Amino acid sequence: MSWSTGSGRSCSRQEEVTTALAPELGHVAWRTSSYSGGGSSGGDCVEVAALPTGTAVRDSKNPAGPALRFGDRTWAVFLAEAKRAR
Template sequence: MPFPTPPTLVWRKSSRSGSDPTSNCVELAAAPHTVAVRDSKHPDGPVLRLAPAGFRCLLRGLRSA
């Protein structure tokens, strides 16, 4: 199944990020079989696509750091 093009994704960022558009945040979008991650300051930049299990592993690693 091809990955959806970015305009079809619904991006969101944590409510803890605040409203400052210059803050260091990532945005997430759920897609079929993947979780997309991008830099909120560069919405047209690269998108990291992770399988759900890989995304959970990433979160566990970040929480334990």
């Protein structure tokens, strides 16, 4: 199974998004976008971490909570579409 984005890029079912809890990911370096602003609310944003096979994304307000894991190809398609939509 595969799906296509509006720009013609496609992802296979093998690149599904999965969830994980923080302990399952081990010690990874989480990054927050410089566009998050920080501020008094603590920066209502998401954080990303590079994994050996993909990228993890979590809610910055709940760092011990669940994270989404994206395969390399799925993450690349997501980034390309996000940049295109600007």
